[in-house]
Amino acid sequence: MKKILITGGAGFIGSHVVRRFVTTYPDYEIVNLDKLTYAGNLENLRDIENQPNYKFVKGDIVDAAFINSLFETEAFDGVIHLAAESHVDRSITNPTEFVMTNVVGTVNLLNAARTYWKDNYGEKRFYHVSTDEVYGTLGEGTDMFTEETAYDPHSPYSASKASSDHFVRAYADTYKMDTVISNCSNNYGSYHFPEKLIPLSINNIKHNKPIPIYGKGENIRDWLWVEDHARAIDVIYHQAESGSTYNIGGHNEWKNIDLIKLLCKIMDRKLGRVEGESEKLITYVTDRAGHDLRYAIDASKLEKNLNWKPSLQFEEGLEKTVDWYLENEAWLNNVTSGNYQHYYEEQYTNR
Numbered sequence: 001m002k003k004i005l006i007t008g009g010a011g012f013i014g015s016h017v018v019r020r021f022v023t024t025y026p027d028y029e030i031v032n033l034d035k036l037t038y039a040g041n042l043e044n045l046r047d048i049e050n051q052p053n054y055k056f057v058k059g060d061i062v063d064a065a066f067i068n069s070l071f072e073t074e075a076f077d078g079v080i081h082l083a084a085e086s087h088v089d090r091s092i093t094n095p096t097e098f099v100m101t102n103v104v105g106t107v108n109l110l111n112a113a114r115t116y117w118k119d120n121y122g123e124k125r126f127y128h129v130s131t132d133e134v135y136g137t138l139g140e141g142t143d144m145f146t147e148e149t150a151y152d153p154h155s156p157y158s159a160s161k162a163s164s165d166h167f168v169r170a171y172a173d174t175y176k177m178d179t180v181i182s183n184c185s186n187n188y189g190s191y192h193f194p195e196k197l198i199p200l201s202i203n204n205i206k207h208n209k210p211i212p213i214y215g216k217g218e219n220i221r222d223w224l225w226v227e228d229h230a231r232a233i234d235v236i237y238h239q240a241e242s243g244s245t246y247n248i249g250g251h252n253e254w255k256n257i258d259l260i261k262l263l264c265k266i267m268d269r270k271l272g273r274v275e276g277e278s279e280k281l282i283t284y285v286t287d288r289a290g291h292d293l294r295y296a297i298d299a300s301k302l303e304k305n306l307n308w309k310p311s312l313q314f315e316e317g318l319e320k321t322v323d324w325y326l327e328n329e330a331w332l333n334n335v336t337s338g339n340y341q342h343y344y345e346e347q348y349t350n351r
């Protein structure tokens with residue numbers, strides 16, 4: 001039986017990865033380590049929490065002593081590291097928190113792996129799940145980020161992820177650890193905390209609140225269904241060559257404003273509103289500082305080498321996502337009220 005540590009498994013992408021591994025690999029033992037910050041929520045895993053091959057551990061990757069003791073007691077065969085502070089706007093107001101969790105936290109995990117795996121590095125894999133934002137920004141056009149694109153991060157968030165990527169590669173080179181890194185584009189789907197563009201807009205449209213569009217809404221993002229990302233992580237964890245990097249993306253670029261107009265149309269239909277009603281909620285607000293113009297991922301290495309492809313068309317995925325949020329009203333109400341309300345409302349004041 002293989003024992004895999006998944007960090008950040010109660011978060012948006014992490015919960016989809018945990019669910020996939022728990023259900024696809026009944027002979028693996030999956031240990032989900034999560035600090036349960038505002039963005040981590042055990043409600044995201046209710047459907048699998050009683051599976052015999054699943055265990056949850058609450059803890060902070062910044063606490064080196066705790067991480068060491070976890071590695072000592074659990075004897076992991078591999079790590080899939082997703083725990084991170086992930087919201088660019090929050091990194092602009094509180095960069096240090098991002099350095100602590102994303103850089104120091106990653107180094108603590110690497111150190112524990114280095115210490116407790118030292119007799120069999122080659123058999124134990126450390127997988128760092130990262131972001132396309134490490135590559136910086138593209139102009140409008142047809143060029144894309146490849147695995148060879150030089151790192152050029154602009155936000156404290158992307159600088160922290162770039163730094164942690166560098167540490168992972170440095171540990172592979174220096175200590176000969178088996179590492180892999182993937183850099184993925186924007187994800188969308190169920191269990192996404194409504195501070196990010198798509199779930200925030202769904203929630204605001206539902207409640208007839210303004211949809212804040214930064215700047216002119218001309219920025220471009222490349223959107224991928226979160227379950228396709230989880231499947232890519234599965235494939236990369238099991239099949240990628242040691243030391244490799246894989247880009248993950250959907251070849252699906254959208255200007256923010258066009259995406260929001262499509263979302264408004266879907267919401268009008270689902271909520272029985274007259275077409276055009278939700279679009280009236282669009283409100284242009286002050287731009288994000290250092291706002292990257294365009295991300296576009298070339299995922300051909302992953303497609304060719306590991307035979308992965310996105311499974312869903314964006315329009316279909318967006319409609320499924322809207323359905324999920326409308327059907328899971330209790331989840332949405334919970335994460336926008338009570339203990340979470342403060343985090344949720346910071347969205348409007350923190351830029």
Ligand SMILES: Cc1cn([C@H]2C[C@H](O)[C@@H](COP(=O)(O)OP(=O)(O)O[C@H]3O[C@H](CO)[C@@H](O)[C@H](O)[C@H]3O)O2)c(=O)[nH]c1=O
Pocket residue numbers: 086087088089130131132133184185186187195196197198200212213214215217219220221256288295
């Ligand atoms: C929250 C919000 C965002 N935006 C804009 C900013 C971006 O151009 C675009 C998407 O914003 P966000 O949903 O915050 O996502 P973005 O900054 O692209 O970063 C996401 O995607 C990255 C991958 O590219 C991940 O590494 C990050 O963790 C994740 O947060 O929408 C708005 O116009 N209004 C908003 O209220």
